[in-house]
Amino acid sequence: MIDRTLMICGFLSLIGIVILLVVTQLWMGILVLLLCGGAFAHQLLLKAGHRLNAFDLILPLSGLVLGIIILISLLGTILLGKQLLSVSEQLELLVRSLFLMAALLVWCAPLLLQKKAAPTLLGIVCVLLLISESTGLHLLLQS
Template identity: 35%
Template sequence: MPSLYATLFVSLVSCSALAFLVLMLVLHKGELCPGQTGRIQRQLSTLVSFITLAGLSGFESQQATWLVGLVFASALIGWVLTFKINKLKHKRSLNINLWWLMGMPLLLAATVVLLQHSIGIFSFIACAAAIAHWLMVKAKHRLTSFDKLLPFAGLAAAMCSLVAVCIYLVLNQTLLEQADTVKHFVVMSSLLLLATLLWLFPQLKKTAPPAPLLLAVAFISFISSLKLQALHV
C-alpha cells in the first residue's frame, strides 16, 4: 500500500490540475462580467494552497525531484499571482493568460502522475469538478448552466470510475482474494456514491447549491480518490 504522503501527492496534483482546467475554461469561455472574473481568479488562491500541499507531500514521499520541482514552481508562481491580484481593486483582475504560467508546470506534472495512475482518472475528474464547482459558488458566479452541468459531469465520471475499477479487479483476480482490497473498494465506492448523491440533491430540490455542501462533496470525493489508490491499482 502506498504511503499517505504518496497518495496525497497523486490526488492533490491530479485534482488541482483538472480543477484548474475547469476554472480556466470558465474564465475563457464563460460570459463573465469584470466582477465575476475577478472573484473567480481570487478563488484560484485556494488551488495554490492545494498545489503547495501537493509539493510538500511529494517531498515527504520522496517523489522524483524534477516532478516535485514542477509542483513547487507552479505553487510559487501561483502565490505571486495571488499577491498581485489581491493588490488590485475588487472588480479588477489579471490577464487570464498569466494564470497559465502557474498552470503549465502543474499540468505537466499531472500528466506524468495520471499516466502512472490512469485507473483513477475518472475519480480525479469527479473530485476536480466538485472542487471547481465549490470555488465558483464561493465566487458567486452567475453561470447557472454550470450548476447543472458540473454535477452531471461528476455523476458520469463517478460511474465510469466504478466501472473501470470493477473491470480492473475482474482482470486481476488475485486482488479480490485480499480482504483489504475488498474493504477499500467498498469504502471507495460508497464515498463516491455518497458524494454524487449530495451533489445532485440541489438539482432534485431545484435550489442553488450551497458552498458548504459542495465543500463536503469535494472532500468526500477526495477521500474516495485516496481509497482508490489503496487498492494497489
C-alpha cells in the same frame, strides 16, 4: 471560517489527486482528477456568486458521468483482476465505492431537490472524494 476550511480541504484533495496521478501513472487518475477538479471548480464558482446557471447543471451531471465511469472501472478491477483480492482489499474497494457514491449523491442533491447549491456542500463533496480516493490508494499502487 468553515468555508475557508472546506476550500482548503478541496485544494488539498486536488493536490493529493495530482500526486496520485504522478505516482501511479494510471488513466483512472486522470478521471479522478477531472472529477475532483470539477467539484472544486463548482465550489469556487458558487463562492464567487456566479450568474451562469448552466454550470449548476453541467458540472454535477459531468461529475455523475465521470463517477459512473470510475465505478465501472473499479468493478472491472475486481472482476477482471489478474490477482485474487483478499477480503480486506475487497472491503477497501467497497468502502471506496461507497464514499464515491455518497459524494456523487451529495453533489447531485440540489438538482434532485431543485434547490440552489451552497459552497459548503461542495466542500463536503471534495472531502468525500478525498476520502474515497485515499482509501484505495495502496491498491492502485500494487497493480
